[in-house]
Amino acid sequence: MILLQTVMDALNVGGLYAMMALGIGLIFGIMRLINFAHGELVMAGGYVIWLMGAYPEMLVIVGSLMAVIVLTLSVERAAFRPLRGSDPAVLLVASFAVSYFLQNLAVLFFGARPVAFTFLPDLARSIDLGGVRVPILQLFSMGLTVAALGGLVLMLKFTEIGIQLRAVAEDVVTARLSGINVNRVIAVAFVISAALAWVVSLVYSAQLGQLSPSMGVRPVVIAFVATILGGLGSLTGAALGGFAVGALTVLLDVLLPTELRVFREAFLFALVLAILLLRPQGLIRVRALQGRV
Amino acid sequence: MGLRFLRPYLLAIWPVVVLALVLAMVLLWFGEAPGGRQRIITAALVNLVAVTGIYIFIGNSGVTSFGHVGFMAVGAYSAAWLTIPPAMKASLLPGLPAWLVATELAPGLAVPLAGLAAAAVALIFGLPLMRLSGITASIGTFAMLSILHSVFANWTPVTGGQGSLYGMPRYTDMQVATLWALVAMVVAALYQASPAGIRLRASREDMVAARAAGVNVPRERLIAFVLSAFFVGVAGALFAYLSMVVVANQFYLQLTFLTIAMLVIGGMRSLTGAFVGVAFVSILAEILRQTERGVDIGIISFSGRPGLQEVGLATAMLLALIFRPQGLTGGREIRLPQLRMPKRKSRKERTP
């Protein structure tokens, strides 16, 4: 019983992290940019939903999704496009700056104190599945994750835009010389990434029950870890990495003696270090970061 | 022969001489200023020590390290452990080993020891980390920061955990901070002119060619890493003696961003850049802070809001990255005024 509960928890958390990791991994694959500001998209989604609280639910869903997409595209246009082709370290620092900017913009507008989040309160209810209490929210988020993941894979492998995405991810010049509109492809990647962030913001805000300007920091750092685990540049790796980290987080909670439980983060990052040192390409093989003499 | 040997070092010190003069002027100007003003200047000077330390590594190796603030934490906590009265330590930090509880040193001695502690931590982490390259190295340093933060924020019996650690004397004033800033800059200048510094810089320019020419890249990086950690640790200690309180959460993402921003805006590749970056950002922050409190310019009144300072800083950083990625100094140092020196003739020209 407890085991089943643990598994459900792990899958739930894992699914969330998988989607975050996918959002980051998609952009990294296209632009070699690790988008630290992805967490702020999650935060923004939550705040927009909160702002639109009085409106009918469908409108809120559509409106907040649009808002997150617009925000993403604006950030891409203003901050990332001018830096295209720069050193990955410069891009990392830039995304850090964007994250800091957006967080404090939220502080400016909404204040630093948390506000309550009460959208779709029905999601917080639980139903009984064979003796195990399962919050609808968990089923909801798992369902969404599977749909998102599956849809992404199908799109990348079989659709025109998916192939173009993969082409741009590998070699921008060749893609351009074949007539591919690279700006459009990058925009599509950001839109997909934004949509993934929006799903996370819905689920995460509901789970937390509250919003704060810095709420996006922890998910993005964890997602970061997941991407490293799975191998930078591999989408499958990002998703699997997300699940792995979710599982690990829950596992560490269960396995670690009480005194050490607080150091969960330290263990997680020690693991990251170990992977970077021993198997930098992640647990899944990918060619993205090979250097050459 | 002796002079020939010294020449590159003398050349390297020149920017520091100029900057020292600037610092001297600052000291004189603000020597009589009210306490609050002095505190701000001192804080900026402590930042200068930290950023110079960070520069020693990032500027010479080309590896962007996100972890150095972790060394500040090590320095700050070491400073705390070495100077808080034993009675307080015994009750606040039951987890500390007995010899540490009993120790109470003068802050002047504790500061360099704190630096050494940070250097030791750097050595431990650095041995594996310096083998990584490019972005994986940066990610590795971030992981180090997170580990250190997690330990300091949660090991309550030893560090006070999430709470604040009190009990340190007010030791850091403008003079002390200036002194350490000068020491840091001189060491930075001498290091980058030394063969070790040159070898490391070569690896920054082209790692493959450097290895092929005989540069032991991990070892050179480790040297810079440890040296830089020393000064960053010193900065942490100075910081602790300035604010007289140590809180684990101070030494995480916010401060990392601030220090990196200073270096990027000033120019990552030169010592002058570190100085200019600290100066620029400190002044900018101060202006924005005034705005936060509300400022009257004639009949127009700006009332500030919390968060504005940070937004302004982030904007400045982004603008710098987009329009002047090499920073305000363009990565150059202050040069000696050009003296007309007779051109050395090549051998072909010399022999008839």
Added chain:
Amino acid sequence: MALFRHVTVIAHQDMNGMAETAGLLARGVGVHFEGLVALDGVDLHLARGEILGLIGPNGAGKTTLVNVLTGFQQPDKGAVLVDGKDCTGLPAHSFARTGVLRTFQAARLFPDFTVRENVELAALTTGQTRSQASALAEEQLDLLGLGARADVRAATLSYGEARLAGIARALAGRPRYLLLDEPAAGLSPREATDLVHSISAIRDRAGCGILVIEHNMKLIMDVCDRVTVLARGLIIATDTPQQVQKDEQVRLSYLGEPDTSRSGRVRRPAQAGSVKKPSEVDMTSQTGSDTAPLLKIDDLSVRYGQVRALEKASLSVPAGGFVSVIGPNGAGKSTLMAAIAGLVAAASGTIVFDGRRLDTGVPVERRVAEGIALVPEGRRILSNLTVEENLRVGATLKRHTPQHAERLESVLARFPILRERFRGYAGKLSGGEQQQLAIARALLAAPRLILLDEPSLGLAPLMIDAVYQTLDALHADGLSILLVEQNASRALAASDYAYVIRNGSVELEGNAANLASDPAFERAYFGFSSHRQAAAASVGAVAP
């Protein structure tokens, strides 16, 4: 050193016999990457004072072998010994300190250091003091003729100067063994001749063993005492240069037959007086008629910051024409291609395609839509995608036209290997096959003008034959072709009209057949003016 010209015993036998302690030795070296065997039990022996050539087709494993010999690659089996000391598995910097130093094809200087500082660095790592390093650097720079440029930033050097600086840097490390990686790549034949003298002089002066990796057979013939041939991860011959050239196996796998280097096409006979300097050209000289050319470029200039990559270049391609632009590396050929395709913006001048001006505002995608397709240098294909997906990408703009299916079929008929490997990953194709894929991909965009940037680069002579035959066929079908090449002889043999470009400007132009035999051209490009020598050089001078 005449001594070495008589050595025909393969190194392997030496090792079984006496205890050979001197020399840079690779013994049974094997390297494999993810299932691909790069080196399969390779033995190599470089003695002090010897100049050894290492030749072989691309993909043979030469780079891997050099990486093993310098510590950049750890072998999976076998050993590397330096003067008797087992250095297998040591890092690259240890090799340098033991006296094994190398240069790179791309020079790889430290851009922000001065030339002097670059050279001094190698001395500072190999245990010399500051003043020793300084003196040594001065000496090397003078000997290689770089004294005047010693104190400028390395990033500002020309291609040839950078190459020399790289050698000076390696020499400052006081090498016992010096490995030169394609030192003649991109040099004009005259500069290559100078290089031959320099390499011999280095050997005589420093007494080190020198390993020269090259495709330039003339250089190999002139400077090496022995030559070892690597193909598909195995040594297939080690002998004097003359013997190796005659070796049957070597011919088959790398050099090709000299007579098949000519394309099968009937060449237009030479016309009187049609080799001109640009100032003498009038617009109708090429086609002899007054139909507007398909592509016309006037006074095109391109700058990269301070560097003038292209300076007032003018050329034209008639509809259905086959035009080549030849010149050494760094002359501006790739820049020209990039400007036409839209990848770089022109500082001044005009590009007119089919009557339409292509200004900076016209993006790459639009030019492709108009009918210009570029096959870039280095045959950039998408290795993580399948062959099918690569072709699909190429057809992005024309997939939904009715002719697409037909076009795809004709492309697959032209390159049967692509049909064979249709669902396989493009990264697994060989160099020649990838070049075919790159061309196929360009063809699927239904271009009217195809631009090719160094199609023979890095390909073995046999493969180059195949590529040029394809181009001939395409030309016969009416496609207009503009190609740039270092490989002058091939380009001249295949095209109708040619331009010679040097340092960003067009120096000569004229009918290809005439240019090939014009003394002005030979002097400028080959460095000597005997027609016979030029013909001999064209067989061997397969510049990478």
